[in-house]
Amino acid sequence: MKAKVVVRLKKEILDPQGQAVSNALHHLGMGKVAGVRIGKIIEMDIDTTDVHQAETIVQDACKKLLSNPVIEEFSYELSEEKK
């Protein structure tokens, strides 16, 4: 299975990086951009075809390493590996 994990700063956490990018987009004339938040995408190959097993592994990885629950939240999608 393939997993695509998205880790974001929690909504209440200030994202100065996103703000700087938003300012830069405004300088480029994209004044309609009302907000930018920056996160991370982590792609993993998981050596199983069992969705439940893959899910358990991904959740475990997100909680123990990929995200820090004090400041971040995560979401993920699982998909079949394309041959």
Next chain:
Amino acid sequence: MKFAVIIFPGSNCDHDMYHALHKVLGEEVKFVWHGETSLDGYEVIVLPGGFSYGDYLRAGSIARFSPVMNEVIRHAEAGKPVLGICNGFQILTECGLLPGALLRNKNLRFVCKDVYISTENVNTIFTNQLNKGQILKIPIAHGEGNYFIDRADLQELEENGQIVFRYATAGGDLADSANPNGSVSNIAGIVNRQGNVLGMMPHPERAVELLLGSEDGRFIFNSLRN
């Protein structure tokens, strides 16, 4: 006192710490590689500054899985002193020995300069040679030192006296303008509930000789030796 300075791949303040503790203060110090699995015989464990594992993923997030960290946690849980400076502080929050987290500096810049910090709690093993409100001049050098903790946990820190140092002006004013990185409540250093684990962003090991601009870091090491 016997100090262990842990070296992670990417630590870069390990030799500064060794110099301060051994050459300047005359203490017994050994470097301990992060792959070691014993810290027997050491009284104080120091996690030095640097960029362990290149700050990959989040600063300190991978170093916490180094084999030696199980021993650091055991040492801390036994009530013995653990001191984390800069990246060491980040590792201590990532491994759960200290609450909160360190975010990217609010102004996005890597800030390297002398700052002033106010001593908020003198009843710790790290600050017993200081007076309440005493101002120390100590350098910082970090890009991710913006201390964050949620409101409820901040209140708990306050109530337990766990906030040890706050960024201040030279005159002791806890002003926003003296906060170099956007930390909640100007927090520069905290201890755990038991008071034996200190994490701080400023580098006391770089402030032990007048030649380098300040000796104020000595107060912290002298408190430990007391």
